[in-house]
Amino acid sequence: MSKLNMSHGLRLAAMATLVAAWAPAHAGDAKAGADVFKSECAECHAVKEGRNKKGPSLFGIVGRPSASVTDYAYSDALKSRQWTWTPEQLHTYLSQPAKTANPGTKMKYDGLTDAKQLDDLISYLQTLH
Amino acid sequence: MLPLTNRRATRRPPTLFLLGSLALLLFLASTAAQAIPAYARQTGAACADCHAGSYGPALTPYGMRFKLGGYTDTDGQGTKIPLSMQLTETHNAPARGDSTTQLTEGDLYLAGRLTDQVGGFVKIEADHSGHNTYNTKLSNLDLRFVAKELKLVGKELLLGVSVNNSPGFNDPIGALPSASFLGPAGVTGSLLNPSSPNSLANRVIGASVYALYDSNWYGELGSYRSLPTSQQDHLGYNINGDPGRLSDTGYARFAYMKDMKRQFFSAGVVALTTRRQLPRSGPTDDLTDLGYDLTYQYLGNREHIVQLAYVNILEKRDYGSAPIVGGIAARDRGNVHDQTMSVTYTFKQSYGVTLTHFKSTGSRDPVRYGPSGDPDTTTNLISVYWTPFGKDNSYTSIANLKLAATWFRFTRFNGRENDIFFAPVGARRTDAGDLNAFSVSASIAF
Numbered sequence: 373m374s375k376l377n378m379s380h381g382l383r384l385a386a387m388a389t390l391v392a393a394w395a396p397a398h399a400g401d402a403k404a405g406a407d408v409f410k411s412e413c414a415e416c417h418a419v420k421e422g423r424n425k426k427g428p429s430l431f432g433i434v435g436r437p438s439a440s441v442t443d444y445a446y447s448d449a450l451k452s453r454q455w456t457w458t459p460e461q462l463h464t465y466l467s468q469p470a471k472t473a474n475p476g477t478k479m480k481y482d483g484l485t486d487a488k489q490l491d492d493l494i495s496y497l498q499t500l501h
Numbered sequence: 502m503l504p505l506t507n508r509r510a511t512r513r514p515p516t517l518f519l520l521g522s523l524a525l526l527l528f529l530a531s532t533a534a535q536a537i538p539a540y541a542r543q544t545g546a547a548c549a550d551c552h553a554g555s556y557g558p559a560l561t562p563y564g565m566r567f568k569l570g571g572y573t574d575t576d577g578q579g580t581k582i583p584l585s586m587q588l589t590e591t592h593n594a595p596a597r598g599d600s601t602t603q604l605t606e607g608d609l610y611l612a613g614r615l616t617d618q619v620g621g622f623v624k625i626e627a628d629h630s631g632h633n634t635y636n637t638k639l640s641n642l643d644l645r646f647v648a649k650e651l652k653l654v655g656k657e658l659l660l661g662v663s664v665n666n667s668p669g670f671n672d673p674i675g676a677l678p679s680a681s682f683l684g685p686a687g688v689t690g691s692l693l694n695p696s697s698p699n700s701l702a703n704r705v706i707g708a709s710v711y712a713l714y715d716s717n718w719y720g721e722l723g724s725y726r727s728l729p730t731s732q733q734d735h736l737g738y739n740i741n742g743d744p745g746r747l748s749d750t751g752y753a754r755f756a757y758m759k760d761m762k763r764q765f766f767s768a769g770v771v772a773l774t775t776r777r778q779l780p781r782s783g784p785t786d787d788l789t790d791l792g793y794d795l796t797y798q799y800l801g802n803r804e805h806i807v808q809l810a811y812v813n814i815l816e817k818r819d820y821g822s823a824p825i826v827g828g829i830a831a832r833d834r835g836n837v838h839d840q841t842m843s844v845t846y847t848f849k850q851s852y853g854v855t856l857t858h859f860k861s862t863g864s865r866d867p868v869r870y871g872p873s874g875d876p877d878t879t880t881n882l883i884s885v886y887w888t889p890f891g892k893d894n895s896y897t898s899i900a901n902l903k904l905a906a907t908w909f910r911f912t913r914f915n916g917r918e919n920d921i922f923f924a925p926v927g928a929r930r931t932d933a934g935d936l937n938a939f940s941v942s943a944s945i946a947f
Contacts, residue, residue, distance in 0.1 A: 406802075407801075407802035410802045410803050411762045411763050411800065411801065411802055411803070412762055414550070414803075414893065415546065415550045415561075415563040416546075418545070418893055419893075420893070420894075423545065423893075424545050424576050424577070424578065425544060425545035425546050425550075425576055426544055426545065426546065426574055426575070426576060443578065444577060445577035445578075
């Protein structure tokens with residue numbers, strides 16, 4: 373197996389572990405989550421790899437280290453974090469205003485308080501690979 | 502010398518001239534597409550993020566925020582060239598008269614951000630003026646300075662200054678006639694209606710300060726003055742449309758808007774008051790517009806979008822003179838009432854239909870409004886369109902295309918349905934329906 377493929381395989385394995393750990397408590401409907409994404413996120417985030425809008429591309433967001441899209445200008449506030457966007461971290465981050473979750477962030481979002489919609493959204497984000 | 506409105510009463514315009522003017526107004530309304538791919542390049546956003554039908558001018562709540570922010574949002578990928586162009590080819594088939602197919606309009610937009618606080622929108626427009634000639638003019642202008650992310654009593658506050666040339670054009674909600682390009686056409690109209698004779702649109706310059714508090718409360722105060730006729734001429738405008746000399750002009754706008762992501766609604770009031778001399782050496786009329794507007798958008802998951810808007814503007818007029826013509830005295834006071842109601846349905850952010858009902862009414866005045874003395878005009882606009890690009894998954898995000906078919910229908914003009922110009926015995930009559938027009942247009946922007 374080449375180095376590239378092995379790295380990809382490890383990422384997938386790590387992601388599967390994250391999802392497996394998260395799934396029992398937060399099983400969401402990815403199809404419904406796609407609709408949530410369109411109304412809550414799509415104006416500022418694209419799902420296409422390499423396409424940044426006002427916010428960075430969310431392709432491969434689940435399992436990705438924070439502030440890791442190389443051609444996007446993140447805020448210092450997010451760059452100083454050492455988060456990994458696990459489903460749990462996304463759940464915590466998105467369930468409250470972005471400026472509360474990470475003071476100083478550029479992201480303007482009031483938070484998604486509907487628990488089902490949030491689960492659905494995160495399930496959808498997991499499909500973006 | 503009588504004010505222009507009075508002169509119009511005593512020397513009615515030839516029917517052909519009036520028909521031509523109406524055709525122009527209808528054309529402006531039907532092709533009032535505003536597509537600024539430069540903004541898409543600057544922000545990385547799709548046209549559909551700001552416009553439900555992926556082509557302007559009607560705004561989504563996200564588009565309203567972009568406008569309020571002074572057109573300064575960016576994807577952070579460096580400086581983009583703030584230029585766009587739009588070309589529109591139109592086949593126009595009036596109910597009476599010859600059909601034409603022409604490149605009717607070419608536009609150059611200088612649009613984008615200068616800094617995080619400064620941005621703008623400038624449109625230079627070349628309109629087909631017959632015989633393969635084009636008239637170039639400075640169209641809409643909106644230059645802004647904004648101070649963002651301020652705090653007042655623990656709530657977010659945005660403050661801005663807009664320098665613009667058409668009262669209401671800079672409004673974020675975009676329902677007012679100058680912003681929606683949907684204003685009743687007729688023999689008269691309010692100051693806030695760019696389709697009115699001698700309208701203020703693009704012939705004035707003014708500045709306003711505005712604030713958005715807690716994301717929901719919008720307030721704006723401003724003032725305007727008309728450009729000298731020599732400047733209007735230099736900017737490409739026929740001085741016959743001069744809005745006159747304006748003084749003590751004030752503009753105020755307050756609105757509540759609520760973005761619920763899947764739905765949006767707003768309720769607002771607007772006022773514009775001025776003292777106008779038209780012509781500039783004539784007596785002074787006191788004019789005050791008071792209006793309100795209501796809008797609602799169902800956005801859902803963007804598959805089916807419905808946008809509703811209702812605008813009601815009452816203009817109160819206190820005339821500086823009351824001329825007597827043929828032994829009949831004009832009224833020294835009057836009012837004009839413009840109402841516009843529109844419904845737009847958009848499918849998949851690509852296919853849309855717009856239905857608009859316009860109603861322009863006013864005080865009866867046989868001197869100012871000719872033999873009928875009744876300025877009432879009722880019009881409908883029905884438009885279907887297709888915008889193939891401008892979505893996140895579109896083939897291209899740097900260009901866009903809009904194909905539209907539009908039908909204008911007059912049901913009343915000069916207060917009448919038939920013989921609206923009082924044809925002499927033996928002459929051909931003109932009915933309101935003879936002003937109808939059907940057009941098919943293709944607009945491309947890049």
